[in-house]
Amino acid sequence: MSLTWHTGKVIRIVNETSNTRRYWIEVPEMPAFDFEPGQFVTLDMPIHEKPNKRWRSYSIASWPDGSNVFELVIVLLEGGAGTTWLFNEVKEGDPLTFRGPQGKFTLPEPIDRDLFFICTGTGIAPFRSMLHHILNHNITHQNIYLIFGCRKLTDNLYGKELQELSEKVTSFQYLPTYSREVPENYNHLIRTGYVHSIYEEIIRGSAQTSAGPAAMKPAYFYLCGWKNMIDEAKQRIQDLGYDRKTIHLELYG
Incomplete structure (x- = not known):
């Protein structure tokens, strides 16, 4: 975990959706930027006089590849000082001050049971x-379920990439669901509603019935996104019979 501040350089910016951007940041002072998948960095932005009001943390969206470049995916929050500055002021070639990587929202070792990745928005x-x-x-891993909740088809971050990955890897299921999509906007079968019904259906379907109560298949649950989703998921997962210790979470906002 690094608490030292570094100067990165924004080398690429791409609009992923109408209100979401991908930022690639190079760290010239490092031959390689090493981190564990799931960790985050904290940006220091010139938006306030007090240091702790200038800091915003974002999960790293890329994976360790031996290079000194990492990627962030950031949504423009209405009235948000940090994201407004990033979207309006930061251009390719500009410096960014950051510290990290930090955080313990990382993979279990070994991955000896199913993984449920449950997220909303940039929590992906x-x-x-x-x-x-x-x-x-x-x-080595078991089944991996990525259950991604967003509002509309146009909000689907990394959708094509993840769909193609799921078609190549039989142990991985990509399960997006849309809370505000209406039938006239699409011409193929999609899931609508919220994330909760999806993991509950998978879990109940895989439960091994016996003479006694249904035995739940061992799993780890990773939750990332808005607080309301995480609070509800925590309760529902425990109601299904899982121990609180199987649930790991990262709050956004």
């Missing part, structure tokens, strides 16, 4: 990092 970032890391290094 750490799971994209974890997933590519597992597959790139052929890390």
Whole structure:
């Protein structure tokens, strides 16, 4: 965990959706930027006189590849001083002050049970990092379910990439769901509603019935996104019979 401040350089900016951007940041002072998938960096932005009011933390959306470049995916928050500055002022070639990597929202070792990655919005970032890391290094794993909640089809971050990955890797299921999509906007089968019904359906479907109560298949649950989703998921997962210790979370906002 690094608490030292570094100067990165923004080398690329791409609009991912109408209100979300991807930022690639190079760290010239380092030959390689090493981190664990799931960790975050904290940016120091010139938006306030007090240091702690200038800091904003973002999960790393890329995966460790031996280079000195990492990626962030950031949503423009209405009235948000930090994201307004990033979207309006920061251009390719500009410096960014950051510290990190930090955080303990990281993969279990070993991955000896199913993984449920449950997220909303830019909360997908750490799971994209974890997933590519597992597959790139052929890390032994069980089933991986990425359950991603967003409002509309146009909000689907990394959708094409993750769909193609799920078609290549049989142990990985990519399960996006849309809370505000309406039938006239799409011509193919999609999931609508919220994330909770999806993991509950998978878990109940895989429960091994016996003479006694259903035995739940061992799993780890990783939650990342808005507080309301995380609070509800925590309760529902425990109501299904899982121990609180199987749940790991990272709050956004």
